[in-house]
Amino acid sequence: MATTRTLTRRNAGWIALAVAGVLVAAALVIASIVASWRGEPLAAAPSPTPTATVEPTPTPTPTLIGPAADTTDYDLAGLPEITVFAVVPELPVDDDPFGGLTGVAARAAGAAVPVFAEPGAAPVASLPRDYYYDGTVVPVIEQYDAWVKVMLVGRQAYPSGGNSGQLTGWLRTQDVELTAQEALVEVSLGDRTVDIVRGGDRQRVAADFGSGVEATPTPLGRSFIMTVRTEPTFTYTRGNPITYLSVQSPTLDGFDGGDVAVTAFHYHDTRSGRVSNGCLRVDEAAAHALSTLPLGTPVIIRE
Template sequence: MVRALRVTRTRAGLIGLAACVAAGAGFLSGAGGQRPAPRAAPAPPPSAAAPRVPAPTLSAAPAPPGLPVIDYWTAPRGFPADPQASSRTALTEGLHPARSIPVYDAPGGRPRARLTPEISGMPLVLPIAARRAGWVAVLLPTANRRIGWLPPKGWSSRPLRDHLIVQRRAHRLTWRRDGVRRAVWSVSTGTAATPTPLGRGFVLGRTPTSGAIYGGLDALALSTVPDDRQSLPAGLRTAHTGIHAWYRSDAFGRSASNGCVRLPRAAQRMLLKHIPHGTVVTVVD
């Protein structure tokens, strides 16, 4: 664990096709010496389509004072479940809070907590999972498989190119960039008693490690936390799941960790070089 152009068949298109066929039939009749049939009057142009009116944006209720802040250790209850927690579809856009902003339990719903620009010194980038009525749903940190809703102001957009997929039973980590597989590694995942949390999470940032067992490399701290904190030693119960190097190669391909994903040093170096804040990490069985 880590502590700290689709073309549609419109009515206008069908009218145009019918006129073309009628004209061709008249030409073919004339080719046989017959008097050409009188040409039909052209069809009137279709009326202009009505302009699309965007759906109105639901207003945001004012946030009351004293809302709890989602930080590295705690996340308030009351947020809805991620409806696509096990989806392997990449999320390609994230957001960065420009200031402390309230997060709601639904578009136009109740504000339940606040998000800040950083968590434990790491700039916060939240993957956007859905959009509705001008609002965006984001994956939440420190709240496994939960989403929160934000109105359209108070944040800036960030592109997301990468996606990490962890398969627990196969003990495999796949790195994709722009939908293309870049690398696959055999890894170690959590034991039956301390499993790696399932579902979609994301990279909070990198954090230092101590001890030769981590290969002298930083870890990637994830947004997810143990599903059962009591199954862990007391010193790890407030920790986050991480991706980090491991000193023993015989650990890979096994369920052997406290929930973190352990991988070879060369693989960790590559991830540290290329994987930014906000990258989605999907853990599946």
């Protein structure tokens, strides 16, 4: 049995150990505080995992909506057909003959489609998909969601009774096939040059040519290739192809007994200066180069 002195000694030992533990813990706390005051890190903090940045999806640039859509099913019976022989007073003449081009061509998706003088009105003519003298692939000069404004063959009036300039009209995009155009033709009457332009490439196909005299001038402004033909009876062409345009003479109601006076590129032995009834007389190489262009290719004639 332990004595009181023995218990007292044991208790004193346990107390000493406890006190020593407290002192050690206090020393650690003080050391941590001092380290904090000195600006020393207490412990290396784990680096946060970087969060991936999500880039916002760019909003596409909206296209011009333009005039409201018209989904009416029109009866085309009785409407005049847009051909080289057509005279349609209701359709406007091009009001911006040196305006821009869209680089797009339109063609009827069905056998024939309605042609409008302006969106929202009733159609005034029909454009066939196919016609013997072509003129059915037409350049787009304004493009919107539901409508395209195009150049057309035919005339608003004969020169003797009105304006025979380049005809225009509107088509519904729901009615047509749209395709990209690869080229355009630029003509300078002053410089006597004819260039085929494809993107940034310019091919000079004529450095001189014949054009209309004062009484029968070559029409200025934008038009397009209507059709390409070889006419053996036109002996002056010497069998070379003729590239007919959509625009007709500003002074002649008809030509050579016909009721049309179509402007064209064609070969002629006399082909320099103002010598023609309005056509553009070129050499053999130019006649063939121009004849290879797709129907509907825009042509711009400047003074």
